[in-house]
Amino acid sequence: MKNLLIVFVLLFSLSAYGAPHGDKLYATHCSACHGIDGKGGVGVPIALPSFLNSVSNEYLKKTIRLGRPGRIMPAFDVLSNAQVSAIVEHVRSWTDKPAPPESSASVKGDSEHGKQLFAKYCVQCHGENGSGGKGTGVTFSRKRDLPIIAPALNNTGFLAAASDVMIRDTIAFGREGTPMTSMLVAGLSENDIDDVVAYVRSLEKSAAELKQNLNQNDEEPPTIVVDSPYDLEETVENLKQAIIDQNFTLIRTDYLEHGLVEEGKENKKQVVLHFCNFGFLFEALAIDPRVGMFLPCRVTVIEKDGKVQLSAVNPKRLSRLFNNHELDAPCDEMYEVYSSLLEDATL
Ligand code: HEC
Ligand code: HEC
Structure with a gap:
C-alpha cells in the first residue's frame, strides 16, 4: 500500500514537473501581450482560425524562438525545445483543424514588379519597405485607424520563420477577422502575388541591416x-x-x-x-x-x-x-x- 502511494506520488510529480505545461508557459510568457485567450493586446491576435489554419507549427516555433527584433515581440531563446513545443500545442488547442504542413517549395517572381504592387496595395498598412504599421498589436486605449496593426515584413524574425508558401497564401487569401484581406479578391492575379512574394523576400538584406542597428545600443x-x-x-x-x-x-x-x-x-x-x-x-x-x-x-x-x-x-x-x-x-x-x-x- 505504502509502495503504491509512493508510485502515485512519483507519477504525479513527473506529470507536474516532467513535461512542460503549455497553458502555464503561455500564461507566463505570452498572455501579457497576446491575451490569455490569444485575442490580442500589445501583440496581434493569434487565436483567429484564419491565422492558425494557415501557419505551420514550424512557423510558430521559429516565431517564438526568434521573436521580431525591434517590434516588441521578444525572442524566447532561453526556453527549451520541449517548452516551445508545449506552448505551440497550447496555441493549437484554439482551433480544431490540424496544423498545415511546412512547405519548402520556393515561389519565383519578379520582385521589381512586386515592389510596384506593394506600393499600391500594401504600403498604406505595412509601411515603407514593409517596416510595419505604427504601434503594434490590437487597439486598446490607444486611438488608431485600424483595429489590428500590420506586422513588419522587413524583419529578420518574420522572414526566417515564414515560408514562401505561407507568405503567398496569406497575401492570396488574407486573414478573416483582420484588416488583412484577400488580394485575389482585391484583383491581383496569382502571378502578381508571386511577384509580391519575391519583393517581400528581397527585404531580407534591409531586415538584417535594421537588426544590426538595433544591437548598437547594447554597448x-x-x-x-x-x-x-x-x-x-x-x-x-x-x-x-x-x-x-x-x-x-x-x-x-x-x-x-x-x-x-x-x-x-x-x-x-x-x-x-x-x-x-x-x-x-x-x-x-x-x-x-x-x-x-x-x-x-x-x-x-x-x-x-x-x-x-x-x-x-x-x-x-x-x-x-x-x-x-x-x-x-x-x-x-x-x-x-x-x-x-x-x-x-x-x-
Ligand atoms: C488594410 C491593411 C492591410 C493591407 C492593405 C495589407 N495588409 Fe497585410 N496585414 C495586415 C494586418 C492587420 C495583418 C496582421 C493580421 C493578423 O493579425 O493575423 C497583416 C498580415 C500580413 C502578413 C503576415 C505577417 C505575419 O507576421 O504573420 C503578410 C505576409 C502580409 N500581411 C502581406 C501583405 C501584402 C504583401 C499586402 C499587399 C499585397 C498586404 N499585406 C496588404 C494589414 C494589411
Ligand atoms: C512584449 C509583448 C509580447 C510578448 C511577451 C509576446 N509577443 Fe508575440 N507578438 C508581439 C507583437 C507586438 C507581435 C507583432 C509584431 C509586429 O507588429 O511586427 C507579435 C507577433 C507574434 C506572432 C506572429 C503573429 C502573426 O500574425 O504572424 C506569434 C505567432 C506570436 N507573437 C506568438 C507569441 C507567443 C507564443 C508568445 C509567448 C511565448 C509571445 N508571442 C510573446 C508581442 C509579444
Whole structure:
C-alpha cells in the first residue's frame, strides 16, 4: 500500500514537473501581450482560425524562438525545445483543424514588379519597405485607424520563420477577422502575388541591416553618471533650476529611501528629483504604454565620502529593453535632455 502511494506520488510529480505545461508557459510568457485567450493586446491576435489554419507549427516555433527584433515581440531563446513545443500545442488547442504542413517549395517572381504592387496595395498598412504599421498589436486605449496593426515584413524574425508558401497564401487569401484581406479578391492575379512574394523576400538584406542597428545600443551603459563639483544641497538646487529652465514640471523631491525605511530615518545624503514634461510623456506613452514604468523622469543625487554624484537611467537602454524600434527617437531625445540637465546642474 505504502509502495503504491509512493508510485502515485512519483507519477504525479513527473506529470507536474516532467513535461512542460503549455497553458502555464503561455500564461507566463505570452498572455501579457497576446491575451490569455490569444485575442490580442500589445501583440496581434493569434487565436483567429484564419491565422492558425494557415501557419505551420514550424512557423510558430521559429516565431517564438526568434521573436521580431525591434517590434516588441521578444525572442524566447532561453526556453527549451520541449517548452516551445508545449506552448505551440497550447496555441493549437484554439482551433480544431490540424496544423498545415511546412512547405519548402520556393515561389519565383519578379520582385521589381512586386515592389510596384506593394506600393499600391500594401504600403498604406505595412509601411515603407514593409517596416510595419505604427504601434503594434490590437487597439486598446490607444486611438488608431485600424483595429489590428500590420506586422513588419522587413524583419529578420518574420522572414526566417515564414515560408514562401505561407507568405503567398496569406497575401492570396488574407486573414478573416483582420484588416488583412484577400488580394485575389482585391484583383491581383496569382502571378502578381508571386511577384509580391519575391519583393517581400528581397527585404531580407534591409531586415538584417535594421537588426544590426538595433544591437548598437547594447554597448550603452545602463545609467548616466556625472560628478558634481558642488556640495549636495547646491547640486540639488542647481538641478531644480535646470529642470525648470528646460520647461519641465518639477513634481517632487524625496529622499531615495522614502517609503523604504521609517520616516525620519532616511539617508539624507541621497535625494531623488521627480519631474516631467507632459507633452513628451503622452507622446511616449502613445507609442508604448510600458514606458510608464520609467516615468516620470528621475535624477538621483548622492553624496558619498564627500563626493557628490548625479545619476539617471540611460534612456537609450529603454528602446532595447522593450525591443521597440519606434521608441528609439523619443529615447534618444530623452537621453539628450538628461545629459544636458546633468551638465547644467554641474557647470
Ligand atoms: C488594410 C491593411 C492591410 C493591407 C492593405 C495589407 N495588409 Fe497585410 N496585414 C495586415 C494586418 C492587420 C495583418 C496582421 C493580421 C493578423 O493579425 O493575423 C497583416 C498580415 C500580413 C502578413 C503576415 C505577417 C505575419 O507576421 O504573420 C503578410 C505576409 C502580409 N500581411 C502581406 C501583405 C501584402 C504583401 C499586402 C499587399 C499585397 C498586404 N499585406 C496588404 C494589414 C494589411
Ligand atoms: C512584449 C509583448 C509580447 C510578448 C511577451 C509576446 N509577443 Fe508575440 N507578438 C508581439 C507583437 C507586438 C507581435 C507583432 C509584431 C509586429 O507588429 O511586427 C507579435 C507577433 C507574434 C506572432 C506572429 C503573429 C502573426 O500574425 O504572424 C506569434 C505567432 C506570436 N507573437 C506568438 C507569441 C507567443 C507564443 C508568445 C509567448 C511565448 C509571445 N508571442 C510573446 C508581442 C509579444
